[in-house]
Amino acid sequence: MLNSEIQGVKFDKLPNSSLDCIKISNKFCDALVSFQGAQVLEFTLKKFKKPILWLSKLNKFQAQTPIRGGIPLCFPWFGSHKMLSNHPSHGFARTQLWNLANITVNEFGHKIVFELTDNALTHTYWDYSFKLIMTINCGEKLELTLHIENLDKNNFDFDFAWHSYFPVNNIKQASLIGLYQMEYIDQLSSHNLKKQNEKIVVFQEEIDRIYPSTTGCFILMQDNTNKIYIESTARSVIVWNPWITKTKLLKDLENNSWQNFVCVESGQVNFQTVTLQSNHSIVFKLLIS
Numbered sequence: 059m060l061n062s063e064i065q066g067v068k069f070d071k072l073p074n075s076s077l078d079c080i081k082i083s084n085k086f087c088d089a090l091v092s093f094q095g096a097q098v099l100e101f102t103l104k105k106f107k108k109p110i111l112w113l114s115k116l117n118k119f120q121a122q123t124p125i126r127g128g129i130p131l132c133f134p135w136f137g138s139h140k141m142l143s144n145h146p147s148h149g150f151a152r153t154q155l156w157n158l159a160n161i162t163v164n165e166f167g168h169k170i171v172f173e174l175t176d177n178a179l180t181h182t183y184w185d186y187s188f189k190l191i192m193t194i195n196c197g198e199k200l201e202l203t204l205h206i207e208n209l210d211k212n213n214f215d216f217d218f219a220w221h222s223y224f225p226v227n228n229i230k231q232a233s234l235i236g237l238y239q240m241e242y243i244d245q246l247s248s249h250n251l252k253k254q255n256e257k258i259v260v261f262q263e264e265i266d267r268i269y270p271s272t273t274g275c276f277i278l279m280q281d282n283t284n285k286i287y288i289e290s291t292a293r294s295v296i297v298w299n300p301w302i303t304k305t306k307l308l309k310d311l312e313n314n315s316w317q318n319f320v321c322v323e324s325g326q327v328n329f330q331t332v333t334l335q336s337n338h339s340i341v342f343k344l345l346i347s
């Protein structure tokens with residue numbers, strides 16, 4: 059067990075689990091972050107007294123099992139692997155144990171820095187040398203910075219997404235602003251390119267859409283008054299809710315949980331795949347408030 063002399067930092071284990079986590083509390087927010095996946099699991103802004111991330115109650119927090127909720131990182135591919143069906147959905151970053159590089163606190167809150175470098179397992183899935191640095195700023199806003207370094211002698215392509223789960227009181231009263239006139243791929247139909255003709259996205263049925271090129275800035279109306287601002291330097295966004303039938307097929311979701319979350323996932327996917335040259339790096343940011 060790690061111990062911490064830093065104010066507002068507590069190292070612990072996830073419930074009934076061997077997985078390490080960090081509990082953060084400061085004047086702005088409370089947060090829970092797992093070492094597995096460098097994944098923010100919970101984040102509550104004290105001024106609103108409500109969580110701005112959603113976490114499934116059925117997570118068992120078993121090692122190398124994806125945790126449903128918070129902000130899982132999909133890297134170095136999104137969704138199923140294009141060629142190899144036995145490769146993990148959404149890549150390996152979210153099920154790897156990341157190294158805690160640093161934690162600091164100042165008047166603006168806590169900054170946690172996690173790192174992940176290639177290892178024998180990652181090379182079986184993706185034969186490149188790399189380093190990921192995830193910086194998590196827990197303050198008046200939740201800010202994630204992902205720094206991707208290509209340490210390989212070859213260039214490599216990657217997709218990524220912060221697969222963020224946001225709470226809504228009733229999905230049917232929620233809506234998403236910021237996608238008007240953007241093109242999207244409907245994962246539930248013929249995968250052909252469609253256009254967002256309505257000014258807002260509403261949720262009246264299962265939805266699974268990839269918008270490859272957007273402004274990166276959105277407003278999630280949780281209901282008629284409460285809203286969450288999502289701003290990213292990444293250009294793609296994926297919008298997902300499994301609705302009734304799909305939810306029943308996911309063992310880490312309660313049957314009625316589809317009513318209380320929506321995923322608005324910021325990243326670079328599809329024709330926004332990133333090509334990173336050897337010995338180069340790139341940085342993406344996500345701000346949630």
Ligand code: TA6
Pocket residue numbers: 124137147148245266296297298321323
């Ligand atoms: O959010 C888009 C998506 O690719 C959906 O198709 C669904 O598979 C979801 O991700 C959840 O994926 P997971 O592997 O976390 O169950």
